[in-house]
Structures are given as structure tokens and as C-alpha cells.
Amino acid sequence: MKHSAFGMIVALVLVFAHERVYAEDTRGRDLATTCSGCHGTHGRSASGMPTIAGLEQAYIVKQMNNFKSGARSATVMHQIAKGFNDEQIAALAAYFSAQKN
Amino acid sequence: MAYTRREFIRSAGVSAVALAGCSSAPVTKKSMGRVVVIGAGYAGATAAKYIRLWAPDIDVTMIEPSELFVSCPMSNLVLNGSKTLAEISAGYGALRSKYGVNFIRDSAVAIDVAKRQVRIAANNDPISYDRLIIAPGVQFVYDGIPGLKEATAQERVLHAWKAGPQTIALRKQLEAMNDGGVFAIHIPKAPYRCPPGPYERACLIANYFKKAKPKSKVLILDSNEDVVSKKPLFMKIWKDLYPNMIEYRPNSELVDVDAATGTIKLTFDDVKADVLNVLPPMKAGKVAEGAGLITANNRWCEVDFLTFESKVAKNVHILGDAILAAPAMPKSGHMANGHGKNCAAAVIALIKNQPINATPMLTNTCYSFVTDKDVIHIASVHRYDDVKKTMVTVEGSGGLSDRASELEGQYALAWAKNIWADVLS
Numbered sequence: 001m002k003h004s005a006f007g008m009i010v011a012l013v014l015v016f017a018h019e020r021v022y023a024e025d026t027r028g029r030d031l032a033t034t035c036s037g038c039h040g041t042h043g044r045s046a047s048g049m050p051t052i053a054g055l056e057q058a059y060i061v062k063q064m065n066n067f068k069s070g071a072r073s074a075t076v077m078h079q080i081a082k083g084f085n086d087e088q089i090a091a092l093a094a095y096f097s098a099q100k101n
Numbered sequence: 102m103a104y105t106r107r108e109f110i111r112s113a114g115v116s117a118v119a120l121a122g123c124s125s126a127p128v129t130k131k132s133m134g135r136v137v138v139i140g141a142g143y144a145g146a147t148a149a150k151y152i153r154l155w156a157p158d159i160d161v162t163m164i165e166p167s168e169l170f171v172s173c174p175m176s177n178l179v180l181n182g183s184k185t186l187a188e189i190s191a192g193y194g195a196l197r198s199k200y201g202v203n204f205i206r207d208s209a210v211a212i213d214v215a216k217r218q219v220r221i222a223a224n225n226d227p228i229s230y231d232r233l234i235i236a237p238g239v240q241f242v243y244d245g246i247p248g249l250k251e252a253t254a255q256e257r258v259l260h261a262w263k264a265g266p267q268t269i270a271l272r273k274q275l276e277a278m279n280d281g282g283v284f285a286i287h288i289p290k291a292p293y294r295c296p297p298g299p300y301e302r303a304c305l306i307a308n309y310f311k312k313a314k315p316k317s318k319v320l321i322l323d324s325n326e327d328v329v330s331k332k333p334l335f336m337k338i339w340k341d342l343y344p345n346m347i348e349y350r351p352n353s354e355l356v357d358v359d360a361a362t363g364t365i366k367l368t369f370d371d372v373k374a375d376v377l378n379v380l381p382p383m384k385a386g387k388v389a390e391g392a393g394l395i396t397a398n399n400r401w402c403e404v405d406f407l408t409f410e411s412k413v414a415k416n417v418h419i420l421g422d423a424i425l426a427a428p429a430m431p432k433s434g435h436m437a438n439g440h441g442k443n444c445a446a447a448v449i450a451l452i453k454n455q456p457i458n459a460t461p462m463l464t465n466t467c468y469s470f471v472t473d474k475d476v477i478h479i480a481s482v483h484r485y486d487d488v489k490k491t492m493v494t495v496e497g498s499g500g501l502s503d504r505a506s507e508l509e510g511q512y513a514l515a516w517a518k519n520i521w522a523d524v525l526s
Contacts, residue, residue, distance in 0.1 A: 026446070026458070029155070033442035034464040034482075037435050037520050041154075046522035048515020075502065075509050076466055076480050083464065083482020083498030 028095030031088055035096075038076075043096045054101030060093035132160040134452040137219055137230040139209040139388055141165035141193060143434040144421030145236030147441025147524045148448075153200035156449045162203040162228065163196070164221060170525060173295065174434045174468075175517050176264035180272050181305035183473045189264065189517075195526040212392040214414045232448050234409075235394070236420040236437070237386025238263070239294050242400075246358055246381060254360035258377050262294060274376045275306060280314035282375035287322045287355055287365055288329075289382040292401075294422045294432045296330035297479065299323075299380060301469035304335070307343040308472045319346055322353035322365065322372065330431070331469060331479050334501055338471045355379070385423035394419060401425035406485055406492050407457055408447035409440060418444050427492035430483060431465060438520055439463040461485050463492060468513035476509040477502040 032043065040046050043053035052060065066072035067081035084092065133156070138149045141163050149161050169190045178184040196202040205228070207221040212235075218227035241260055243249050249258055261271040275284065284306055288299045303321050310317040328335055328349070339347045356366040363377045384390070384400035394402045394411050402419040403412040406427060411417045421437035430436060443461045450457045463483040468476050481499035483492040502509060 030443070030446050030458050031462060033151075033446075034439065034462050036442070036523050037438050037464065038466060038516050040519050041523050045515075045519060046526075047518035048511065049519050075506070075512060076478060079480045079498060079500040080464055080466075080482055083462075083484070083495040088462075 028091045031084075031092050032095045035092070042099045044099070044101060051101050052096045053099035055096060057093040057097040060096055061089055064089045064092070131158070133158045134231040135160045135162070135229065136232050136234060136448060136452075137161075137228055138163045138234045138236065139165075139219065140236035140238060140386070140421075141167070141170060141196075142236055142238055142421060142437065143520075143524055144437035144441045144444075145234065146170065146193070146196060147438045148234050148236065148418075148420060148445045149202045150196055150200050150524070151442050151445035152449060153202055155445065156453070157201070159449060159452060160203070161201075162205060162230075163193075164205045164207060164209045164219065164228070165193070166206060166208045168192070168206065170521075171264040171268075172434065172517065172521065173262075173264045173298075174520075176261075176268050177298065177302045177305045178470060178473070179264075179268050180261070180275065180302065181309045181470075181473055182272070183305075186264070186269055191521055191525055193525065199526070209388050210391070212388065212417070214392060214417060217416060230416070231452060232416050232418065234418045234420060234444060234448065235386075235389055235392075235423070236441070237388045237423050239383040239422045239432075240386050240390070241381040242384055243381055246355065246379070248358040248360055249379065249381070254358070257360045258358055258363070258379050260380050261378065262298075262380050262383075271376075271378060275309065278314065278317065278375050281316040282314065283318045283320055283373070284310070284376045284378070285320040285322055285365060285372060285374035286378040287353070287380060288324055289355075289380055290324045291329050292426065292432060293380065293383050295467075296431050296433075297335075297467055297469045300328060300331065300335045301471070302378075303347055304338060304343070304469070304471040305473070307346050310346065311343070317346070318348065319343070320372065320374065321347065321349045322355075322367065323349065323351050324354050326351050330467075331477055331501060334477045334505065335469075335471075338477075338505060342472065383422075385419075389419060389423050392417070397425040406490075407459065407461065408451065409444040410447075418448060420444055427483065429481060429494045430463070430492055431467060431481075433465055433467050435465045435467060435520065436463065438524055439465070441524070459485070459487070461492075466516065468509065468516055470510065470513065471505045474507050474510045475505040476507075476513045477505045478509060478513075 039049050039052050045051040064081045067077045138145045149163050172189040175189045207223050209219050210222050211220040259267045259271045261267040303319050307319045354368045364373045385402050396403045403425045409418040420440040422432040447457050466480045468478045482495045486493045
């Protein structure tokens with residue numbers, strides 16, 4: 001009895017954990033598709049553009065904010081970065097930092 | 102393949118059926134559902150790839166008559182002589198081998214929405230679907246141009262607005278033209294595919310004339326009352342780089358065309374050109390029209406922007422240039438690529454009875470070459486507005502280049518390579 005109850009709890013925790021991860025992952029995954037047209041699928045560039053897959057989470061957040069503020073100059077990215085809020089930038093950074101480069 | 106393994110865990114957490122269906126190989130034993138995609142351009146090929154990337158347990162069949170993907174973006178560089186058609190073309194090999202998309206090389210001719218079936222030209226065997234994605238592009242409407250009704254007239258007065266044989270044919274016309282000749286391009290009323298495209302074309306043909314036929318002229322005859330896209334940048338380029346060569350005439354509504362003499366009849370005068378390039382008005386592709394999916398202005402298909410599902414046909418999703426775009430959303434290859442990804446996510450969620458993304462986003466960057474090296478862009482970011490039930494641009498985002506530059510020229514070429522990879526490989 002004890003064992004099966006413990007097993008149930010473990011199973012439930014795992015299911016809930018997976019559900020939660022799914023939601024967060026999917027959100028980052030979907031947002032990241034707005035970058036992949038230029039930066040490549042999963043942020044792995046095919047040519048010319050910077051690869052953003054595998055960059056550190058904090059670095060991505062900082063660069064996006066620098067594009068927004070104008071601290072980092074750009075041809076296009078200052079205009080694109082302004083389209084995303086802090087929470088979206090955090091989700092993007094989490095997604096790309098988790099990708100293999 | 103960490104990604105695939107994660108996908109496995111996700112699906113396993115949601116449904117026991119998925120356990121049997123998911124594996125790291127592209128071909129699965131048990132399918133969660135069948136998606137049929139009509140049209141392997143920027144929108145359709147992207148949707149097919151991403152469904153298989155994110156949900157290998159969903160079966161995807163592509164119906165496409167062409168052997169090659171030929172990019173409309175960059176095709177004005179073929180007219181300019183900077184690129185060959187082969188350099189802007191690619192095969193569908195990776196969609197087949199890497200993602201396991203089934204290909205039927207044929208045209209879809211009919212859709213039975215009630216029975217969820219598609220018929221192709223080759224035979225009468227229906228192809229069944231759980232969800233259908235249509236990305237048919239545009240068809241050209243010659244109804245209002247009597248002089249261009251016949252195929253022979255259309256072969257002489259080209260549009261070259263679908264990259265392929267017409268692109269090469271127009272290049273040949275330009276090469277054959279004598280120095281001192283006139284190239285005229287006629288632009289239909291917006292909306293049409295690729296808003297800045299005609300103005301880019303005028304720049305690139307002028308760039309070619311400057312080098313090869315310097316006494317020649319480029320005449321832009323625009324049905325619209327003003328330059329539709331990137332106006333300040335194009336106006337400055339025409340003045341600075343192509344003075345006395347490019348002439349812009351707004352409000353030039355087309356009445357008819359005499360293909361034999363290369364004459365375009367406008368409301369108030371006739372204009373004769375040595376090379377005449379008429380972009381006819383456009384509407385959603387034939388297969389969408391045949392299925393009764395055109396619901397706006399007799400030209401475009403209305404969709405729900407959360408899922409890209411047709412407003413009149415259940416389980417049918419429409420993407421790319423064929424849809425009635427949201428405000429400030431261009432009919433562009435980049436947008437179509439975004440439609441493909443957002444639709445892929447929604448279709449997977451719908452098939453698996455999972456929640457759909459309630460806050461989808463889209464970005465767009467359209468690069469235009471103004472010489473063979475210098476480029477300008479327009480960029481935008483779009484979010485779903487829950488009150489307006491459509492996509493709107495995010496306030497404060499987007500914009501134009503400050504000026505044309507070679508640096509943006511390099512980025513434009515890199516953009517092309519990356520987006521082609523995002524669509525196809």
C-alpha cells in the first residue's frame with residue numbers, strides 16, 4: 001500500500017511537472033519562431049546572421065534590452081526588439097539558451 | 102537528438118496513445134492524425150516542416166506540382182543579371198528525408214470540405230485529411246484587361262510575379278532591348294503580393310540599364326495614389342541614383358493593354374514601352390477559390406489568426422498571400438513563413454486536444470535591393486489583439502532603414518539563406 005501510494009504521488013508529480021514544462025517550453029518555442037526566419041531554425045544560423053542558439057540566458061536578455069534602449073546599434077534589431085516585452089524576452093532567452101549551437 | 106526525446110516525454114505526459122506513436126525516427130508507427138498541405142511555397146513548406154519537427158506522430162502529406170522551390174524574394178536580382186534562377190531555387194529533399202513529409206507531385210484540383218477529402222489532377226482517388234492546410238499563393242486576374250486575355254498576349258506582356266520561367270523570359274526581353282528603350286512596369290491597386298517588390302524591380306532594372314544601356318528609361322505606372330511601401334527611401338534613391346532614368350507616375354489606372362505594340366492604355370493617355378511588364382490584380386489561388394474559401398472582396402480568404410482556420414470551412418487552414426491580411430501585415434515571403442509556423446503549432450494542438458497559443462506573434466523584415474549591392478528594409482512586429490480578434494502591430498516597434506547600405510545588402514543575402522533553410526531544411 002505504502003509503495004503504491006508513493007508511486008502514485010511520484011507519478012502525479014511527474015505528470016504535473018511535464019505539463020508545466022510543456023506549457024513553458026511551448027510558449028518559448030512558439031515565440032522563438034519569430035526569430036528563426038532570420039536567425040535559423042532553433043536559432044542556428046545557416047549563413048551570415050548571428051547564431052543565437054546556446055547563448056547565455058542573461059546575455060540574450062541584456063542584448064535585447066540594449067537594442068531596445070539604443071545602447072547597441074543595429075540595422076534591424078532595434079526595431080524588432082521593441083516589439084517584445086520583458087516577459088517575452090525572458091521566455092525567448094530561456095528557449096535559445098537551452099538550444100545546442 | 103535531445104529535442105526529439107523531449108518531444109517524446111511531452112507527448113507521453115499527455116496521452117497514452119502517443120507512447121506508441123513517438124519515436125526518434127521520422128517515420129512513426131501510430132499516427133495521431135493526418136494533415137494534408139496544398140502548396141510548398143514559403144507558407145506551406147514551413148507548415149509541413151514544423152508539424153513534423155514538433156509532432157513526428159502526425160502524418161503530413163504535401164501536394165505540390167513543382168519539383169523546385171523558386172523564391173520570389175531575390176528574383177528581381179535575376180532580372181538585374183546578378184543572380185541566376187538556379188541560385189534562388191532549392192529542392193524539397195530535406196522535407197522528405199529529414200522530416201518524413203510525404204510528397205505528391207501534382208496539383209490539387211478540388212476540396213470536399215464535408216468529407217475532408219482532396220482530389221488531385223492525376224486520378225480520382227480522394228486523399229483524406231483530419232486537417233487541411235492550403236497555401237495556394239495568388240492567381241492573376243485578367244478580367245479587367247481584355248487585351249491580355251489570350252495566352253499569346255500574356256507571353257508577350259509578362260508579369261514575372263511568380264518566380265520561374267517568366268523571370269527568365271523578362272530578363273531576355275530586357276537583354277534584347279536597345280539602348281534608349283523604355284521599360285514600363287504597371288502596379289495594381291494594393292493589396293498585392295510583395296508591396297515594395299515593384300519599386301525594387303524598377304531600381305534593379307535601372308541599375309542594369311545604367312551599366313549596360315545608359316540612355317534607357319524606367320517608367321513606374323502605379324494604380325495607387327502614392328508609393329505603397331518604403332516611400333521616403335525609394336523617392337530618395339530614384340532622385341539620387343537614377344535621376345532622369347526612373348520616372349514615377351501615381352494614379353495610373355490601367356484601362357487596357359495592346360500586347361502587339363507594347364502599349365498600355367491608362368485613363369488619360371497611352372504609354373508605349375519597349376518592354377512592358379504588367380502586374381495584374383491578384384486574388385487567392387485557384388484551389389481556394391474553387392472550394393468557396395474566398396470571402397473578402399471576391400479576392401481573399403478570411404481566417405482566424407489564432408489558428409489560420411478558414412472563417413467558412415472547418416478543419417481547413419489557409420496561409421500566405423491568399424489570406425485577407427490583418428492591418429499592416431504585408432503579403433510577403435517572410436510573413437508566409439511566420440504563418441506556417443503559427444499554423445503548425447495550432448494544428449498540432451487542435452489534433453492533440455491541447456490548448457492553442459492565445460497570444461501568437463509574427464515578425465516581418467522585407468529587404469529591397471536598390472542597386473546590386475545596396476539594400477533598404479522595412480520591419481514590423483505583430484501581436485494578436487484579443488479584443489479586435491486580429492493581429493496588430495506592436496506600438497513603437499518596427500520601422501525603415503535610415504538609408505541604403507551595403508551592410509544591409511549582406512544581411513539581405515544572409516536573410517535569404519536563413520529563411521530558405523527555415524522553410525526547407
